[in-house]
Amino acid sequence: MPGPPGLFMRFLRWFCQPKLLSHIEGDLLELYHERLRRQGKRQADLRFIGDVILLFRPGIIRSAFERTTQTPYGMYTSYFKIGWRNLLRHKGYSLINIGGLGAGMATALLITLWIYDELSFNKYHDHYNTIVQVERSETWDGTVEVNGIHTTGLGSLLRGDTYDALFERVAMVRANLEERVVAVGERKFTQQGYFMQPEGGELFSLRMKYGSRDGLKDMKSILLSASLAEKLFGDIDPVNQVVTMDAQAELKVMGVYDDLPRNTTFHEASYFAPLDHYLGGQGLETWDNYHMYIYAQLRPGINVARASAVLRDIMLPHLDAEHLQHKPAVFLQPMSRWHLYSQFENGISVTSERLRTVWYYGIIGGFILLLACINFMNLSTARSEKRAKEVGIRKSIGSYRLQLIQQFYGESFLMAGLSFVVALALVGLTLPWFNAISDKALTLPWSSSIFWLACVGFTIFTAFLAGSYPALYLSSFSPVKVLKGTFRAGPAASAPRKVLVVIQFSISLMLMIATLVVHQQIQFGKNRASGYTREGLLSLRAASPEYAGRYQVLRQELKNTGMVEEMAEANYPVNSTKGWNGGFSWKGQAIEPSFNTIFVSHEYGKTVGWEFTEGRDFSRDYVSDIQGIVINESALHLLGMKHPVGESLVWGERGTYKILGVVKDMIKGSPFEKTDASIIFLSENDMRWLYMRLTPTVSPHEAIPAIQHVFATLIPSAPFDYTFVDDIYAAKFAAEERIGQLATLFSVLTVVISCLGLFGLASYVAEQRTKEIGIRKVLGASVTSLWQMQSRDFVRLVVIACCVALPLSFLVMQRWLEHYEYHTTLAWPVFVFVGGGALVLTLLVVSYQALRAAVTSPVKSLRSE
Incomplete structure (x- = not known):
């Protein structure tokens, strides 16, 4: 038999007082069936709906607290007791549920900690909300590229009175994380750090354990991390003690700062040294030396967009026509975006991989x-x-x-x-x-x-x-x-x-x-060809001045041990993408893109094991090779040469260089990205990186002690901090x-x-x-x-x-x-x-x-x- 509308029946049961519900519901059902017999279902349904709505009035509606007031505190206690007994009674069910739920919650908690660490990156710094980095956009071949490396001229201009209304303080920092040998007596450690201006300590709110944040005002000063200070001096206060950098410069310790957390930009820095010490007294007004990061703290009330608008064309009056054609524009990137929003595509900030x-x-x-x-x-x-x-x-x-x-x-x-x-x-x-x-x-x-x-x-x-x-x-x-x-x-x-x-x-x-x-x-x-032989290749940074003029002696002594097949030197690590330069031309036509430029010794190719697709390697048999170059396949593709060997490239005022050969691309950056276009130059000057190819028949366990003995004899002041190139390459993954x-x-x-x-x-x-x-x-x-x-x-x-x-x-x-x-x-x-x-x-x-x-x-x- 048809019944009344279910929705309104449920509504009645929901609002009606329990003591009245059975009587009211019975009367309504009796009326409904009578109307159904006489008037039909449509009229019976409409009359039923009207009756329910009319009954929705005080006296019939139940109290809003009626249900909850019937559940006293003792009842909640009873619920938990019953729940506990159920857990004990069904142990297998309980173990599966608690184990599964516990594992899921543990994983969610671990991931939450990881995400919080990422989202709180750099929040360690007191001025997190007002610190900005100066960035520059330029147009190359129709594509807008963003770069944060600037000239000292731009940094000096921003530090002047002209922009004092925008910035609380401005500091330049050498763009590269510099690896130096820091020593006290016989304690020598190869450490990484930055050269920065004195305002950097206050800008990044270094937490000082000893000394003062502004200790870099003296050109011969240094700030040490707590961990490095402990290595060098133990538990004593090292302020006013002297450390030696690269066995040459003596710097006075003016402060010790707490190690920076891992989720900060500068966490790898074991020291901060004065930028003036790095520049060696060079002027700061130059507009062609791109090797500085510039950081600033905005004044209260100044927002990033406003400051960026003011600074947009700040470089234009100081650049020549060649630079102006790339439409340089300055903008500011707040610290909150350094970590997760640091990737740009065609000048626009995009979602980064991180x-x-x-x-x-x-x-x-x-x-x-x-x-x-x-x-x-x-x-x-x-x-x-x-x-x-x-x-x-x-x-x-x-x-x-x-x-x-x-x-x-x-x-x-x-x-x-x-x-x-x-x-x-x-x-x-x-x-x-x-x-x-x-x-x-x-x-x-x-x-x-x-x-x-x-x-x-x-x-x-x-x-x-x-x-x-x-x-x-x-x-x-x-x-x-x-x-x-x-x-x-x-x-x-x-x-x-x-x-x-x-x-x-x-x-x-x-x-x-x-x-x-x-x-x-x-x-x-990992299966992608790296373009050189990584196995059995050692690299070592020749940081100490004692290396000057000792390359040939070292090479000969190491080869005499029978443990080293060949040795070479270069200005950058074999796996580094540093060293970009432009200003090249071919047949009178300027080549707009920059190239990764590397300077090496004659034995570099034989040492690293690169592979030629055409042409030849550098040779000591040809004096003219000092004006020769080797290019990689990516550079050949960029240049568009059909027969590159014998062609000449002009590099600005440096002169003309003849292409001797073409080598297969050597992976220097990420193995999942395209290889940089590289030009390799020959140099007879001292360079910072040494490479040793171990004799294939000798195990590293045999070779390392013999090599270390040679270095200890010829370069006793420098630590023997070697690295296998294969390990460095593996770190890319x-x-x-x-x-x-x-x-x-x-x-x-x-x-x-x-x-x-x-x-x-x-x-x-x-x-x-x-x-x-x-x-x-x-x-x-x-x-x-x-x-x-x-x-x-x-x-x-x-x-x-x-x-x-x-x-x-x-x-x-x-x-x-x-x-x-x-x-x-x-x-x-x-x-x-x-x-x-x-x-x-x-x-x-x-x-x-x-x-x-x-x-x-x-x-x-x-x-x-």
Whole structure:
């Protein structure tokens, strides 16, 4: 028989006082059926709706506090007691839930710490909100390029009175992280640091352990980091002590600053020395020496956009026509954008790879927490028939649905609280390892009240997320059906669980595919030809003045040991992209792009093992080679020469250079990017980098002591800080390998969490079907058919997850690979391997419970029947 509109019936039951509801509802139903018989359904429905609306008035509407006031404090205590007893009664279920949720929360917490570290980059500095870096945009071949390296002339102009209204202070810093030998007596260490103007100490708010921030006013002064000061002087106050730099300059220590945190731009600096010392008294008004970073602190009330507008054309009056054709424009980049927004494309700030990584990790952390919560939801709702009688009895004795929801949320909060304790323990145990693979120095701020408030909020959020569906689902059971014994969780009840399992495995599969693709990309880069022989090649920085004029002596002595096959020197490391110069011309036509320029000795090619595609190497047999050059394939492509050998390039006032040969591109920057166009010059002057090719038949363990002995004899003041070029090259993959390691960790974790949930779900499904399995066995069903019956549904869900995850993974990873100029291609075996692996893993996890149920004696399962 047709009934009244369900929506308005539910509305009546929602607002009507319980003591009046049965009488009012009965009268309305009687009237409705009478009208239905006489006037038809349409009129009966309209009259019923009107009656319900008229009843919505004081005296009939229940009190807004009626439900909550019936749940005293003791009832909440009871909820937690019941929840605790349920945990103890169902230990397996509790372990799976707490373990899975704890692992998910631990991962989310680790990723949150990592993201916070990235987002708080440089916030260590007191003037974080007002510090800016001066940047310059120029147009080359129609493309706008951005560069932060400037002339001392621009820095001096900004430091003058003209722009005093904009800036509190301005400081120039030498653009390169300078590696120098710092010594006190026999204690010698090769350290990295910066040369900067005195205002830099206050600008970057160095936290001084000893001395003063403005200690760089004297040209012969230096500020040391706390760790370097301890190496040189121990625990004493070293202020006014003298250190020697590069066995030549004596500098007075004017202060010791606390080591800068790893999440700051200058964290690698072990010292700050005066810029005047580096310049050696050179003037600061020059406009053609591009080797300075310029930093400034804005005055209160001055914003970045306004200051940038004022400074835009500041360089134009000081540049010649050649520079003006590139349309240089100055702008300011605030410190808040140095780390995550430092990448520009055609002059526009774009999302950097690091910012994308922050987003990727955030999404992964959210997914892993979601997987753990899905486990909780699935296992809680799978136990619905076990909790049905409890719900039915509570409702029959007067419990409102809201009270039941509160009870189930209470159990969820209890579970989330215990899981968070497990998560904190896991984070404490794994944090050192996580720091090692992520190249961070993360710590848990135990004493921070904000941290604990965030933890409480995180736990509450997780409890609500995990407990929402179970609380709403379990509290909806009808007490009549439950107590009559007719309640069964039908197909509609299991549908949400199936959807959640599909979501869970889709996420796991996507992470697994992403992990494999990342490792494929890393291997692709490693397999790319580097253009030289890295194995058995040592590099050493010749920083000490004692190296001057000793190259040939060193070379001969090292070769005499039989441990060194050849030795060479260069002005830059073989794996460095430093040294860019322009001003070249060919056949009277200016060549606009700049080239990576390298100066080397005659033996460089033989030492590093570069490969010629045409022409020849430098030779001591030809005196004219001092005006010869070697170019790489990228430079040849840029020049557009068909027959380069014998052609001549003019480099400004330096003269004309003849091309002797073309070598294969040597990877100096990232193996995933295009190689720089390079021109290699011959030089007979002393250079800062030495390279030694070990004799192939000699092991490094034999060679190093012999080489060190030669250096100790000929250059006793310099530390023997050598590096294998192969190790330096391997470091180029560090960022990708960190992503790969973390992706592996996260993907394995998602698979474990998913399998835990699947295992628990399979166990409850097997338990629910115990009698059915017993009857089937009595009727002659085989173990194999019973196993297939129980496994079929789970396999079907994983197949659906594969259909969802595989195409999505392809699209996402294809876009990720497009960020690399050199990248691997997505191959179908990866997707087949992951999809097939997921099916095999599912069968392994489910089969345990399925076979266990299938081999159980039907006597046990049917005993009560």
